[in-house]
Amino acid sequence: MMSAGAPVAGQNVAKKILVVDDDDINRAVVRVFMEHRGCIVMEAPSGEDALNLADLNGFDVILMDLSMPRMDGFETTRRIRAENKISGSTPIFALTAHNAEQNMEKCLGSGMTGVLAKPFDSDRADQLMSIISSSTGDWLSCINARSCNPV
Numbered sequence: 001m002m003s004a005g006a007p008v009a010g011q012n013v014a015k016k017i018l019v020v021d022d023d024d025i026n027r028a029v030v031r032v033f034m035e036h037r038g039c040i041v042m043e044a045p046s047g048e049d050a051l052n053l054a055d056l057n058g059f060d061v062i063l064m065d066l067s068m069p070r071m072d073g074f075e076t077t078r079r080i081r082a083e084n085k086i087s088g089s090t091p092i093f094a095l096t097a098h099n100a101e102q103n104m105e106k107c108l109g110s111g112m113t114g115v116l117a118k119p120f121d122s123d124r125a126d127q128l129m130s131i132i133s134s135s136t137g138d139w140l141s142c143i144n145a146r147s148c149n150p151v
Contacts, residue, residue, distance in 0.1 A: 015132050016040045020050040020076065021065035021095065030063060033125035047071030054080050054087035061132045062092040064112065066103065074110040081111040095120060
């Protein structure tokens with residue numbers, strides 16, 4: 001007998017996403033697009049807050065702004081990878097308005113999985129859902145393709 005609330009085989013389970021960005025509007029845009037797709041979205045306005053949330057929660061994916069005061073996205077990612085037992089292996093994608101190709105090496109070097117270019121829109125949300133919903137680790141294709149920008 002299955003307990004109430006347990007996922008049924010084949011049923012979609014909500015994906016849990018952490019959005020790290022010092023800009024309230026950027027976080028809200030991602031939250032709206034991803035909640036519309038059935039995701040649970042938590043927000044962190046700083047690298048320090050992201051470390052605390054990542055230490056307490058398991059996430060399916062983390063979206064990381066690169067340019068934040070005090071602790072940038074590169075340092076935040078390095079610390080999540082090095083210090084975090086719960087979210088240390090979670091895919092982390094840079095979400096940046098900067099040139100994705102120019103940042104790719106630095107992002108990968110800090111432990112990020114790939115780069116998603118801003119603006120975050122419906123196409124980016126669909127792309128992210130496709131990546132995180134894959135049970136085969138299709139997010140690896142972002143590294144192989146050197147960018148997660150849709151064509």
